[in-house]
Amino acid sequence: MAIWIPDLSSREGPKYLRIVEAMAEDIATGRLAEGTRLLPHRELAYQLGVSPNTTSRAYAEAVKRALLKGEVGRGTFVRSSGADPAQAEPESLKRPESGPIDLSRNLPMPGFSEQHIRRVVAEIAKDTGLGSMLDYQTDTDLLHHRAAGQTWLARCGVASDLDCIVPVVGGQHGILSVLMALLQPGDLLLAEALTYAPVLAMAARLNLQAGAVAMDGNGVLPEAFEAWCRDAKPKAFYLTPTLQAPTTATLSEARRTRIAQIAAQYGVILIEDDVFGPLKSDKPTPLAQITPETTIYVTSLSKAVAPGLRVGFLKAPAKLAAALHHAVNLSVWMTPPLTLEVASRLIKDGTATEMTKQQQRIARQRQRLVQDILGMAAIPTPSDGFHVWLPLPEGWRADVFSSECARLSVRVSEARSFAMNASDAPEAIRLCVSHEANEERVQRGLEIIAGVLRQKPSGSSMVI
CATH class of the missing domain: 3.40.640.10 (Type I PLP-dependent aspartate aminotransferase-like (Major domain))
Known part of the structure; x- marks a missing residue:
């Protein structure tokens, strides 16, 4: 099978997004078939003449968009179109009731707003x-x-x-x-x-x-x-x-x-x-x-x-x-x-003030859930809001950790998604605990993340 090397010459914008856009286009046209194993991100960087941080960020973004999946010790693969319930609408903002648990979107709870807005x-x-x-x-x-x-x-x-x-x-x-x-x-x-x-x-x-x-x-x-x-x-x-x-x-x-x-x-x-x-x-x-x-x-x-x-x-x-x-x-x-x-x-x-107080109560409740499952030591800065900053234990890379979570059907955001300079991004993950309306799904997602945290990174074999 031919090695996939994207053509970026006619594309504009940040280099990592050019790679993701080329990938999405080649998957849609069939040039990049499902199940295809991609080059390790460092080798792809060498082939393209870009920094490894660029390809690492591209792969992480592609995992987030459900284009790729990383398998610990094996590599990075194009997702099967029928394997993931979220594949049909990877960019949807709908609150999921089944399928992958989404802890990547920093949105507040909507549930109690309807009655107030209906009245107004x-x-x-x-x-x-x-x-x-x-x-x-x-x-x-x-x-x-x-x-x-x-x-x-x-x-x-x-x-x-x-x-x-x-x-x-x-x-x-x-x-x-x-x-x-x-x-x-x-x-x-x-x-x-x-x-x-x-x-x-x-x-x-x-x-x-x-x-x-x-x-x-x-x-x-x-x-x-x-x-x-x-x-x-x-x-x-x-x-x-x-x-x-x-x-x-x-x-x-x-x-x-x-x-x-x-x-x-x-x-x-x-x-x-x-x-x-x-x-x-x-x-x-x-x-x-x-x-x-x-x-x-x-x-x-x-x-x-x-x-x-x-x-x-x-x-x-x-x-x-x-x-x-x-x-x-x-x-x-x-x-x-x-x-x-x-x-x-x-x-x-x-009413707006009371609705804010409701958001605050839910935020505190879910932050307590985070502390109970992940432990206070894992969260250096307790938050009053709906997002959590999780520095990773020594040996873990954020893109690999994110990929392993995605393999286990939990979506998270890695630090490189927010970095102005990818090389400066720490090995850390952002979790959001409000996009999922069902608290049981949040709890299950946090338990999966806790399990991944207990894994031992296996060095270079875990790099995607």
């Missing part, structure tokens, strides 16, 4: 003002939506004038709007060394340079940020100070204060992603409250209230608000007024 939608249907929400608007037309955003921001610990609040279609749209509004092609965007992966895709799409700011176990290092500011000219620094994804670290007050000072000194815009902030019971002061003139604050109801409620708010320095309004208008013309109305009513009558 019924109230809106009876409202004489419904017609205005079915017409074209700008995000400045309905002031009471921004007033609701002001209330939500206050609950997040951020004070704001109405003119500085920009409604958006969830946190991800908010981040994209900020980058579109404030950065030009070629500008340098900094982010934590391990970060929210879509931000890197946004930076690439907007032709931005990207720089990784070093971290330790307590989060991003202020001195590393200052070194970038001193040696380069970053325009903005995107970071998640609270319940950082993927590491769960929460920056101390001291580090926040120092980062705020550095940003003010060098004129760098801080983009504070705080979508997980409402889940944190003892959250430190937001950067937007410490240095409001240099920070754009991003919050959302999707992580803390209901995942399908795609509503968020930006809080901008007054001098930047107009640019952000324009970016929202450019990208979606208007944040849908009807969805904003649902969110606004939930915020105004206190």
Whole structure:
């Protein structure tokens, strides 16, 4: 059988994704048959003239997409189309009731939101003002939506004038709007060394340079940020100070204060992603409250209230608000007024706060489950949220560990999925305990992971 070497010459984007795209295309056309054993990732790297980290990351992503499976001691193989129940919809966000246990997606619980949203939608249907929400608007037309955003921001610990609040279609749209509004092609965007992966895709799409700011176990290092500011000219620094994804670290007050000072000194815009902030019971002061003139604050109801409620708010320095309004208008013309109305009513009558408390209760319950099964020693940073950071024991590689979990029908995310530079990724795994609605499935998945942790890596034979 011929050895599979992908042709990447006509593809664009990150090299590891080019490999995955070529693989998916060749599987779909039959050029790469199911059951085919692929070259070890280091040998493929040699054949392609790329780094082993690139091919390792490509294989890990292909396992995550259910294109490949790794078998300990044997190698990496193209999955059989009929062997995996998830193969038909590898990218589906549906909550599984059977098949592989998905601990890779960081989504909150949806179950208890339906009754509240059903009630609010019924109230809106009876409202004489419904017609205005079915017409074209700008995000400045309905002031009471921004007033609701002001209330939500206050609950997040951020004070704001109405003119500085920009409604958006969830946190991800908010981040994209900020980058579109404030950065030009070629500008340098900094982010934590391990970060929210879509931000890197946004930076690439907007032709931005990207720089990784070093971290330790307590989060991003202020001195590393200052070194970038001193040696380069970053325009903005995107970071998640609270319940950082993927590491769960929460920056101390001291580090926040120092980062705020550095940003003010060098004129760098801080983009504070705080979508997980409402889940944190003892959250430190937001950067937007410490240095409001240099920070754009991003919050959302999707992580803390209901995942399908795609509503968020930006809080901008007054001098930047107009640019952000324009970016929202450019990208979606208007944040849908009807969805904003649902969110606004939930915020105004206190239901959103109660729904957040429910999310917090479930998060605490599932975090206790993690500690009971994996042990406190395995989890260096206990989390108030729905994700868990799991450094692997010595000898384990994250891609091999992820592949072994996938073989046992448990999906996890390895650190390289979040690394700005794959070579800097630690051997660690992120687990998410809320995508699975059935707690018994979460427990079973954690027990399988505990079993894999007890295995002894067998050195080079385990490398995929």
